[in-house]
Amino acid sequence: MRLPRLLRTTPFRLTLLFLALFAAAAAAFLGYIYIATAGEVNRRADKEISREMESLQAAYRLGGADALNQTLVERSLGERPFLYLLMTPDGKRLSGSIEESPVADFGDAKDKWTTFTLTETDLDGAEVKRPARGYQVRLDQGEILFVGADVGESESYVMKIVRALWGAGALVIVLGLAGGVLISRNVSASMGGLAEVVNAVRSGDLKARARVRGTRDEYDELAEGLNDMLDRIERLMGGLRHAGDAIAHDLRSPLTRLRARVEVALIEAENGKGDPMKALEQALEDTDGVLKTFNAVLAIARLQAAGSAPDPQLFDAADLASDMAELYEAVSEEKDQTFEAEITPGLAINANREFMAQALANILDNAIKYTPEGGAIMLRLRRRSSGDVEFSVTDNGPGVPESDRPRVVERFVRLERSRSQPGAGLGLSLVSAVAAAHGGRIELAEGAGEYDGRGPGLRVAFVIPPAS
Structure with missing residues (x-):
């Protein structure tokens, strides 16, 4: 199936090429934004979790497990955006805001970071799953402390930014396609006028000229250049016709004299009269005049064809x-x-x-x-x-x-x-x-x-x- 002519024009193809390059660059840019922003969200969450963990460990060092337990109860009842869990050395829950640790295979490890899914129930009773980060450590007396944080809102904000950028990119692509179609139509109209002039000249109409719109853009420059070239061609063709007439006029006499002298010399030679050598000398002189004329024409044509002086x-x-x-x-x-x-x-x-x-x-x-x-x-x-x-x-x-x-x-x-x-x-x-x-x-x-x-x-x- 052959595409419409408008879609096969060079400007439209260039538009598609630049849109493809833009889409690739935009995708790479969005990927970088997502990775960088998501990484920044995790770093911030990890920093806040680490700061909260240090605060709890300080309470543990000052008052032991009882003081830590009391602090966890107070902070769980407060408005701090953290998840707490204190466990015995063998992993049994002592206190906290969650029932079990999301850290699997902790074993004898001193500390461990984890990413997990936090499941909650909203006001309508629907189950909601949100991403979360957590940090678990083993305290000096063997107890296990876990501190986590909900990062769902931050990641949701990041996704909103990404979706907005994707929407902007899609809008740019649509507008780019529309602009490509519009530009292609304008270019096709301008080039179509030039093509009509070229076809008219090819058909023998040397009077055809391209329309100059007066916008002083590259199309006007091309049209003016084409018109100047056609003016020159028309003048050269007129000069060629005039030159042919002039050559016929100016060479008719010397060629006629040359033929007459040769004919007379031939007749006189047959009759044994006249001086054949003198006739030949005059014929040679006339021939030199004809050759001089043609050499001058050849020199002029050579200069005009070259456009500049050869071998300066x-x-x-x-x-x-x-x-x-x-x-x-x-x-x-x-x-x-x-x-x-x-x-x-x-x-x-x-x-x-x-x-x-x-x-x-x-x-x-x-x-x-x-x-x-x-x-x-x-x-x-x-x-x-x-x-x-x-x-x-x-x-x-x-x-x-x-x-x-x-x-x-x-x-x-x-x-x-x-x-x-x-x-x-x-x-x-x-x-x-x-x-x-x-x-x-x-x-x-x-x-x-x-x-x-x-x-x-x-x-x-x-x-x-x-x-x-």
């Missing part, structure tokens, strides 16, 4: 900036551009040097590509007031309109005026992915402003945290 190492950012400045200074001179570098030494970062170099190379490539001849480019490395390390490249080229700056860091996004330049629109996208993988960011702003009839320029800042 500690190094001085100034060394990397100096190497890049030395490399691109020569490239900019070929376009008659002014290249300067301001590098602050001793800025340690923990990063993947290869990806960092690729990101800076992309920024510098763009600056040199879009800055006209006679323009200026500045590479800076500095520490911000926040402690972050900033690489920045500033040029006085045409710049990027402020409205387009959020878009140019996306994959395969190229502005209309950039279509005439070679490229696939992946440069700044790779830079943004590298920055995010290192816990940083990329910032775009206007450059140095109009200068000598040139554009406003562009300042690209690559900001990452320092080494901790």
Whole structure:
């Protein structure tokens, strides 16, 4: 028989587990209370009986058996809560409040403790049995003295305490079960909503979102995390569709040119005309462009999949900036551009040097590509007031309109005026992915402003945290 779904939930099972642990602990605790309390009752009774026995023995030592007998008669008639019995050396009763000793097999023993049952008759004539303790000793002249006490009331009080604790434990278990059912229902309702969202997404509905109740508990945190994940998945899927369209658009032309050149080279080779080697060189150049595009896409995917930079190492950012400045200074001179570098030494970062170099190379490539001849480019490395390390490249080229700056860091996004330049629109996208993988960011702003009839320029800042 299959249990109801509510009783099979994890919260209800955990409730049962904790209730079982509580019941075991409560049973052990109650057992300890009973043993300790019952032992204390017996110790108190034994102490009082011993004190009474010492008092009677003192009377015996002062006046002998007659004085002891007289004391027993007086105390039996009084209100003392003790049982007395004085016997001859051979065990015959002399006086006392009970008829015979409950001590069996006393023999030649000097003293002996015993626990026995005291039988009495109540006002209605019913027989009542109560627990009792007693102590029997042999006096100096051979007489036998027994002193006992009724411990029924004390033990009854102990049993009342134990029964009250058992009742409290049972009430806690019942309330715990009720609470477990209530919690299980609430958890099932919350998790059921999340399961519905997951099933909807599995069925292809990327618009489904979990309900955030506003209680700021762990379920709200889970729902918010799930919604953020679904938002990211939706953006990535949209980006993937856009990337597919962009790849088809941007690779159509080079692939078409590649096929046309190969076809023309083949026809000319058959007719013995043309320069096949030149056609092959151009085809190889187009192929390199296609491979470069795919390598950039692969690098971005690798960074986004890893979530962090792979194989980070500690190094001085100034060394990397100096190497890049030395490399691109020569490239900019070929376009008659002014290249300067301001590098602050001793800025340690923990990063993947290869990806960092690729990101800076992309920024510098763009600056040199879009800055006209006679323009200026500045590479800076500095520490911000926040402690972050900033690489920045500033040029006085045409710049990027402020409205387009959020878009140019996306994959395969190229502005209309950039279509005439070679490229696939992946440069700044790779830079943004590298920055995010290192816990940083990329910032775009206007450059140095109009200068000598040139554009406003562009300042690209690559900001990452320092080494901790």
